[in-house]
Amino acid sequence: QVQLVESGGGLVQAGGSLRLSCSASGSFFSMNAMGWYRQAPGKQREFVATFASGGDTNYLDSVKGRFTISRGSAKNTAYLQMNSLKPEDTAVYYCFVDGLLGRSWGQGTQVTVSS
Secondary structure, three states: OEEEEEEOOEEEEOOOOEEEEEEEEEOOOOOOEEEEEEEOOOOOOEEEEEEEOOOOEEEOHHHOOOEEEEEOOOOOEEEEEEOOOOHHHOEEEEEEEEEOOEEEEOOOEEEEEEO
16 A cells, blocks of 8 residues: 655745655555646646656646656655746646556645736
């Protein structure tokens, strides 16, 4: 069983920054990938960013150049630095990890960007 704990969401004005954190624990010995999705009201959940165990990163086109995903010194920790935030970035952000037991999700953290 894998547990994911997210933090760092909040309310920020357009152009501001937030940093999301995700810490995973449990039985996922071999982590294949870790990253973030988001879901805005009335919309489907969409991929935001991920890094693979080998270090490759991938981003949603609309966040490239503004968001940066990184791995913490502890292998089970991920960060999402979000700069130049826009109102359309408003959503619940969900951390995920892909491991031996498949994909696990965090509880989500709200990010609200005011115009």
